[in-house]
Every structure is written in C-alpha cells, then in structure tokens.
Amino acid sequence: MQITQLFSAAVLMASAVVANPTPMLEAHGTGLERRVPKTSGAACIKAPLSAEKDFSYYTFTIDAGVKAAAAQAGLTKIGVRQHCNSNGGPFGMWAQNTENWAYVPLDKFGPDQKYNVKVNRCKKDFDRHVWSYSVWLCNNNNWCGTTNCGLDREICPEQKTKAVNLNDPLKWTCSA
Structure with a gap:
C-alpha cells in the first residue's frame, strides 16, 4: 500500500467518525423517523414573536364543507399541534424535538x-x-387519529423563538 493510499484511508475513517448522522436519519426509505414532520412544501408563514413568551397563538380558518362529515364521525374538537425543532447538541446527534397540543371546540x-x-x-x-x-x-377525548387537515405548515418567525403569534392566511381543508 502506498503512503497516499494510507493517508486517504485514514482521512476517510476520521471523517466517518465525526460526520453528522442527521442526513441518515432523514433519508427516505430507511424506515427511520424523520427529525421534523413532513411539510406541505409551501412557502413558510411569517409570524411575529408572541407577546406572551409562554404561549403561541395560531389564528386560522377551516373549510366549511367538513361540518356535516365531522359531526357524523363524532369529531367535536380542533387540535393544533405545534412542532418544536431542536438543534440536537453536537453534530445534531441528540435531537430533542417536542410537540405541544391544544384543543378547542369544533x-x-x-x-x-x-x-x-x-x-x-x-x-x-x-x-x-x-x-x-x-x-x-x-373527538371529545382529544384523540385525533388520522384526521389531520393537511401536512404541517412551516413557520418563519422574525428570529428563533419558543412562541409565535401566527395568523395563517390559508384555510385548512379537512376531511372526516
């Protein structure tokens, strides 16, 4: 083995040790969990910081066509899920993403x-x-099952923050 081949092998091994594993976690078809929920692909929604640092506020509308189907299916509440992304420490290896839910009458x-x-x-x-x-x-017990009203919508706050005051200009189209 030539010295240049040995050096190349050493560099390859060293880079494998410190490489960020995140792309592997987010690879499609691997069966592993994505770090962030799949989004609609639409432009992110600009949102100001919340005036109350302990709470986010989401203002939105839903399609009127779901009213009868939701009632027939026993769906009585709207659930809002806020996804909080984590930078995950060194090299993004320990992501601690969380979700917060809130429910209001439908x-x-x-x-x-x-x-x-x-x-x-x-x-x-x-x-x-x-x-x-x-x-x-x-439903009445805050169980939402598979009745989401579409893919997650990304948020672009003025700066990284734990709470926003979002006014969504697009309506949510739900199906029950």
Whole structure:
C-alpha cells in the first residue's frame, strides 16, 4: 500500500467518525423517523414573536364543507399541534424535538369564522424553537387519529423563538 493510499484511508475513517448522522436519519426509505414532520412544501408563514413568551397563538380558518362529515364521525374538537425543532447538541446527534397540543371546540366553519388557539411554548433546553404547526379534527377525548387537515405548515418567525403569534392566511381543508 502506498503512503497516499494510507493517508486517504485514514482521512476517510476520521471523517466517518465525526460526520453528522442527521442526513441518515432523514433519508427516505430507511424506515427511520424523520427529525421534523413532513411539510406541505409551501412557502413558510411569517409570524411575529408572541407577546406572551409562554404561549403561541395560531389564528386560522377551516373549510366549511367538513361540518356535516365531522359531526357524523363524532369529531367535536380542533387540535393544533405545534412542532418544536431542536438543534440536537453536537453534530445534531441528540435531537430533542417536542410537540405541544391544544384543543378547542369544533364550532367555526368558513372564511369569516376564525379560530384563535393558545398553545404552550416550546420546552426549554436543547435550543428548541418553533418549526411548524398542523390542524387536526379530534373527538371529545382529544384523540385525533388520522384526521389531520393537511401536512404541517412551516413557520418563519422574525428570529428563533419558543412562541409565535401566527395568523395563517390559508384555510385548512379537512376531511372526516
């Protein structure tokens, strides 16, 4: 073995030790959990920081067409899930992503009926910050199952923060 081949092998081994494992975790088809929820791919929603540092506020509308189907399926609440992303410490190896949920009665339908939902802020530690949110149809026991109203919508706050005050211009189209 030539010295240049030995050096190349040593560099390859060293880079494998310190390489960031995150891309492997987010690879498609591996069966591993993604670090962040799949998003709709739409442009992120700009959001100011929340005036109350311990709470996020989400203002949005849902499609009026879901009213009858939701009632027939026994879905009586709206669930809002706030995803908090974590930078995960050195090399992103210990991601501590969290989710916060809040529930309100399912009683507003159409463009003039806005929900304003108060959600606890992201937890402290691990540099957690608001990343995305989603809306779900839920039953009386706060069980939402598979009745989400679409993929997560990314949030672009003015700066990394644990709480936002988001006013979503797009309606959520739910199906029950």
